[in-house]
Amino acid sequence: MLSLDKKILVSVDAVGKRYGDLIAVNDVSFYLKQGEVLGFLGANGAGKSTTMNMLCGVLAPTHGTITIAGHDVVKDPIEAKRKLGYLPEQPPLYRDLSVDEYLTYCAGLRGVPAKQRRQRISETKQRCGLSEVGRRIIGQLSKGYQQRVGIAQAIVHLPPLIVLDEPTVGLDPVQVREIRGLIRDLAHDHGVILSTHILPEVQAICDRVQILNHGCIIFSDDISALTQHLSAASLLLSVRKQPDLEALSALAGVVGITDKGDKHFLLDIDETNNPAERVAEYVVSNQLGLYELIPQHMDLEQMFVDITTQETERRADEMLSTERAQR
Amino acid sequence: MIAHIARHELRSLFLSPLAWVVLALVQLVLAYIFLLNIDAFIAQQDEWALATKSPGATMLIVLKTITNVPTLLMVVIPLITMRMLSDEKRLHTSVLLFSSPISMRAIVLGKYFAVLIFFGLSWLIIGMMMVSLNLGTQLDLGHVAAALSAVFLLLMAIAAIGIYMSSLTAHSAIAAIATFALVLLLWIVDGAAKLNGSESLLSDISMKFHYQSMLTGLVSVVDVAYFFLVTGVFLVLAVHRLHKERVYG
DSSP states (O other), rough: OTTTTTOEEEEEEEEEEEETTEEEEEEEEEEETTTTTEEEEEEETSHHHHHHHHHTTTOOOOOEEHHHEETTTTTHHHHHHHHHHOOOSOOOOOOBHHHHHHHHHHHTTTTOHHHHHHHHHHHHHHTOGGGTTTTTGGGOOOOHHHHHHHHHHHHHHHEEEEEEETTTTTTOOOHHHHHHHHHHTTTTTTTEEEEEEEEEHHHHOSSSSEEETTTTEEEEEEEEEEEEHSSOOEEEEEEESSSOOOHHSSTTTTEEEEEEEEEEEEEEEEEOOOOOHHHHHHHHTTTTTTEEEEEEEOOHHHHHHHHHHHHHHHHHHHHHHHHHHHO | HOOOOOOOOHHHHHSSHHHHHHHHHHHHHHHHHHHHHHHHHHHEEEEHHHSSSSOHHIIIIIIIIHHHHHHHHHHHHHHHHHHHHHHHHHHHHHHHTTTSSOOOOHHHHHHHHHHHHHHHHHHEEEEEEEEHHGGOOOOOHHHHHHHHHHHHHHHHHHHHHHHHHHOOOOOOHHHHHHHHHHHHHHTTHHHHHHHTTTHHHHHHHHHHHHHHHHTTTTTHHHHHHHHHHHHHHHHHHHHHHHHHHHHHH
C-alpha cells in the first residue's frame, strides 16, 4: 500500500506542447511516487503519447518542467534518462538483430556496465519470458514476443521509472494477461507510468488513474475513488403490469423514477439507504409480476464517455460565452 | 558510448547484403581499372624507357587509378550513409536512442565512425593494391601516401555529408540522391572558375580542386583543412538537426 513518506519519483509541472497553433498537450501536471502504477487514459489523439515522449526526453516540452528522480529532463537530460526505461507505442526494435544482440545493444545504450550486461540480460529475459528465444531474429517473432522484447528493453537497466505506452495493444487475451501480470510484478520495485485506451486495464493494474482529453487532465484520482464512482446508483425494475409510480417513489430510499417504456423503470436510489428489498416487497405484494430487479453499475466505459462529453460540453459553453462577451 | 553505437552500426551493416555488394563492387571496379593501367604501362614501357624524363609507375598506374576513385566513392558512400539516421526515424527506433542517456553528438559520431571504419576497410585494400606494385618496381612511396591520404580525406567528407542528409529525411533514397547531388556539385563547382581563368572562391570550395592538388604529391595544410572543415560542418549540422527534431517532433 502507498504511504506518504515514499519518495516522489517524477514530478511534471505545467507541461505543455504546441505545434504551431495546435495545442497537443496543455498545462499537464502530475507526480508519481516510487512503487506506484499510474494509468493514463485517453482516446486516441488525446495527447497521451506526446506526454510520454516529453516525459522520456524524446520531445522537448514547449513550456513547463519535468523532473525525474531530481534531474530536470531538459536541463540535465543524460542523468534524467539514466533513471528511466521507455517502451513507446511502436516498440523500437531492430528487426534484423537477434533478441540477445538487441538487448546487449540496449543495455549498453542505457548505461549497463559491460561486465554486468550478460547477467542483466539473462535476468531480464527470464522475467519477460524470453529465455527460449534469445537467439531468434526479432523480425521473425510473433507480435506478443516482440512486445515482450520491447518491455525487456525498457527494464534491462533496472530503472526506477518505467514508462509504457499502450503495452498490450494488438495482443491476444492470454498475452494481455501475462503482460499485465509482468507490469504488476514490476511495480513492486519500480514506478510505472502506463498509458492505454483500454479501460479495464487501468482497473486491473493501476493504483491511480488520470484521464486525458484534448491535452488536458480532466480526471485524476485513486483507483478506489474511481471504483466508487462506478458503484450502483440506480436499480432497473421490470414488471409485467403497470405499477403505481407515486406509491413506488414514496418508498424510502427511492429518489426518482424514469420510465424507460415497455414497463421498464429506472429507479434512482439513495446509496446509503438501498431500497431494493422494499421495492421487491412492494411489487410482489401487489402482484405486478416482478421479473427483473438489477443494480446498475456504471461501467468504466460509460463513465469515461460521461466525463469526456461533460468536458467537451463545458468547453463548448466556455467558447460560446467568450464569443458572446467579445461581441 | 560512441564505440558502442559504432559497433552496433557496423554489425547491422554487415548483416545487410548491401554492404557486401558495395565492398565487392568497389574492389572489382578498382581492380579492373588498376589492371588496365598496368597493361597500358607495360605496353608503353619501351617508349618511356627511351625518354629522358619518364613519369614512372607511380604516375602512370597509381595516380591514374586513384583519379578514378572519387567517382566511385560519390556513388557508393551515399548508399551506405543513406539509412544511418533516416531508417531510425522511419522504423521509430530513434525513440530508443533519444530516451537513452546519450548525447546527440554520440549518436551522430557513433554512426559516422561506423561508416568511416567500413570504408576504411575499402581504403586499406586500395592502399595494399597500390603498394603491391612495389614488389615489381620502385614506387615513389611519399607520393603514393599523399594520394592515399587524399582518398581518405575525401571519403571522410562525403560520409559526413551523407550522415547529414540522412538526418534530414525519413526516406533513405532521398538522402542518397541529395548526398550524391551535393557532392557532385562541390566536385564540379570549380569548372566556372576555370572558365574565368582565375582562382576564385569557387575553386576554394571545390572538392576536386583540393583533391587534385593533393594528388600532385603536395600535402598542404589548406587542402587537409578543407576536408576536415567540410566533415566538421556537416557533422555539427547533423547534431543540430537531431536537437531540432526533439523540439519540433
